[in-house]
Amino acid sequence: MKAYLEGSQAIAKVVALCRPGVISAYPITPQTHIPETLAQMVAEGELKAEFVNVESEHSAASCCLGASATGVRAYTSTSSQGLLYMLEVLFNIAGLRLPLVLTCANRAVSAPINIWNDYQDAITLRDSGWIQFYAETIQEAVDLHIQGYRLSEDIRVLLPVMVNVDGYILTHGYEVVDIPEQELVDKFLPPYQLKYKLDPDNPLTLGVLAGPDYYMETRFAIQKTMEDVLEIIPEISGEFFEVFARKSGGLIEGYFLKDAEKVIVAMGSVCGTIKEAIDGLRDKKEKVGLLKIITYRPFPEEEIYQALKNAREIAVLEKAISLGGFGPLYTEIKSVFQGKKENPKISGFVIGLGGRDITKDSIRSVSDRLSGKQVDCEFIDLNLKGEHKDNLLGGSGVASQFIEQE
């Protein structure tokens, strides 16, 4: 059914269609509308689930862990500080091989505290064993939740899935969304079945101590599973198309890639802006294309290579940075070409941190700069005017060097 919905409401509706038995979340902007909507659905009896009002994100994740281990589908959502507060539990869920879907309404990380969108929160979890999807639109976010549960619970997978949706831009934006029928979701997503679970009829010990003789194999197994997931995601996305008649999900998506000489690589809602900018550039006969990464973990190296190998100049645009290093996505895109005969110029651009507006001009300036010299880590749309005093930097002096005084 098509409806004009706020992103959070759409996500809540689709989560409900996935029939979670236990929902546990903690308020943090911009994620909060999702659990609020779910709480209302439970209160109205529209959704049969236990809604557990926990005292922290650490407990929200732990509560979902316990429910999932007991054989009940669980759901949680969070943002930013909440995700970081969960971090220890999230590594644990992946290590325990427990299925779970978490929505991360992506938001910058403090300090300074900032409630607006970037990817520093989720990117920080990239080594945790979670599968990570990044949605471009509300519709895609909706679809990725259904696919996320299916993937996470697949006996070949048993890893948690994080669906990343841009805070505010997608969580608070409105869009006409196709919310699938319950029947179809039920057809696509079978009831939750867990082979190894907490059950007095078959008592198992979960969460053991594994010493040097055993630990490493558990990591190896997750790594191998992640490799398989690269094949399972397209399979599931294909089945999704068969059931819902909508192409959605997958590993990557290309936009005007075929003959593109310059390619911008990005994730999430900014891809919409990039597509528009590309339309404009194409009108001027500029051969620019977009590679959108939908699945960031596992990292679809081969697909990215195939998509980018004909490009001469590549710009990686990302809303996160490994401070002291580079943009994490940039580093990985560069690694794709290691040992390959193609040697495109790859530049890294940090953009839109803490909700800094990304305009078509921002994208055009990146595209223009691609013809210039290669850069590793260029910040786009910085404002270094004098009104930004260095008191935000603890008087470290680093800023004053850059700040243009009046």
Place this chain on the structure above:
Amino acid sequence: MYKPLLSPGHTACAGCGQALAARLVVDVAGPQVIIANNTGCLEVFSTAYPESSWEVPWIHSLFENAAAVASGIESALKYLGKADQINVLAQAGDGGTADIGLQALSGMWERGHNILSICYDNEAYMNTGVQRSGLTPLDTNTTTTPVGKFSWGNIRPKKNMLEIALAHGLPYVASASVAYPRDIQRKVKKALAIRGPKYLHIFSPCPLGWRHEPELTYAVAKLAVETGFFPLLEFEDGKLSNVFKLKEIKPVEEYLKLQGRFRHLLSPEAKEELKRIQEMVNFNIEKYGILAK
């Protein structure tokens, strides 16, 4: 034939009070139980892969989250319609209960889950090598509250976990000791018969950390009760309903002197400190009416 639900063969130290207490607890709880366990000695000595001592479904996640994991388990059981058949236990050491896990525990209590939480109190972080916790007594020598020229050891008295539990309005709150196994069993049984969140705090000597001979575990635990140092109490619906009374109360020194962690309190210079401790114990004896009339 008796088959314990926490099997022997685990790697607990000789004389480990927690191992004794945990077996007593799970045996009473029976096979229709699911246990969530915080990180700590109990988890480590009972589940070193590829072995496990647990004959019941058991999960360990992290140091501080057993109460939240248990909340998820209990909610899942409710969802499955199995909440009446299966008991849920959340268990932890004193550190996992009173310090790092207190927030999750408080949340679980306040939400009213039908879960029995157990604290195996050995009065320090034993798993990591005897560092103080919020339940370490005044003047205890631990590796992070060492005795020295300017130090009598731990600078603060033990915090009162029973009162913290009571402040949450729990229907059942009790303390017990490995020195009184039957009492532990009775209390577990009673707790499990009550719906809602319950708290049982079990005094569990640690020969290694307390520096007493392993065969003295019972004796030490018993003296803690007989000196009034660790009162055995039961609260039902917030009211003190049962006190383990003593006809005669021994001086606290008798309890302290068996343990290396208190040895520094036996010197003549420690007289004032010893007096302070005795006064604190006297206060509790008075408060809970431990002396039998």
